[in-house]
Amino acid sequence: QVHLVESGGDVVQPGRSLTLSCAASGFDVTDYAMHWVRQAPGKGLEWVALIWSDGTRKYYPDSVKGRFTISRDTSKNAVYLHMNSLRVDDTAIYYCAKDETGAYNFLDDWGKGTLVSVS
Amino acid sequence: SYELTQSPPVSVALGQTATITCGGVNIGDKNVHWYQQRPGQAPVVVMYRDYKRPSGIPERFSGSNSGNTATLTISAAQVGDEADYYCQVWDRTTVFFGGGTKLTVL
Numbered sequence: 179q180v181h182l183v184e185s186g187g188d189v190v191q192p193g194r195s196l197t198l199s200c201a202a203s204g205f206d207v208t209d210y211a212m213h214w215v216r217q218a219p220g221k222g223l224e225w226v227a228l229i230w231s232d233g234t235r236k237y238y239p240d241s242v243k244g245r246f247t248i249s250r251d252t253s254k255n256a257v258y259l260h261m262n263s264l265r266v267d268d269t270a271i272y273y274c275a276k277d278e279t280g281a282y283n284f285l286d287d288w289g290k291g292t293l294v295s296v297s
Numbered sequence: 298s299y300e301l302t303q304s305p306p307v308s309v310a311l312g313q314t315a316t317i318t319c320g321g322v323n324i325g326d327k328n329v330h331w332y333q334q335r336p337g338q339a340p341v342v343v344m345y346r347d348y349k350r351p352s353g354i355p356e357r358f359s360g361s362n363s364g365n366t367a368t369l370t371i372s373a374a375q376v377g378d379e380a381d382y383y384c385q386v387w388d389r390t391t392v393f394f395g396g397g398t399k400l401t402v403l
Binding site (some may be wrong): 228237240286 | 328332336338339340345346348351375385390392394395396397
């Protein structure tokens with residue numbers, strides 16, 4: 179059974195850095211693309227990062243490009259989101275999600291999220 | 298950038314049909330996926346690749362996609378269907394979500 183558990187959310191000051199972790203179980207992160215999606219309080223979903231199943235490609239929207247980096251540790255079956263130069267508008271619940279396949283499909287499993295508050 | 302425009306909040310009587318739309322330029326050429334998000338919970342996919350239902354999703358949920366509009370239809374709406382619904386597509390190497398539509402079942 180697929181299980182995703184995010185951690186690392188915290189209250190941080192603007193301009194600081196933070197790393198989120200996503201522990202995966204029930205599947206290998208090397209077999210699926212992995213995403214981070216965030217949701218600001220009372221707002222909709224915003225995709226923020228993707229790493230391909232083979233780890234060779236990583237993509238980001240313009241809103242976080244150059245500030246956020248997605249990575250993974252296959253030995254721990256985990257995915258990470260490294261966030262630099264945090265801004266107040268980065269405040270959100272951050273979800274880790276698994277792609278149906280290697281990439282370019284739907285997000286078929288989600289974690290419960292971890293809250294990042296920048297203030 | 299690719300913009301997805303979802304319909305405004307929808308209210309439907311118990312047992313009636315709710316229709317939620319997602320507009321985008323030539324969205325009919327893309328695969329559209331739909332997520333349901335109940336309050337305080339993570340999103341769950343309820344429709345993928347336009348009209349395919351994941352296991353466990355009732356047949357009351359159906360989807361279509363043509364031209365510039367994709368549609369999620371919920372027949373015989375139940376109180377448990379109350380949630381925010383989001384459409385999602387890929388455009389090149391970017392994932393886009395619609396702004397969401399809140400469904401209320403009266």
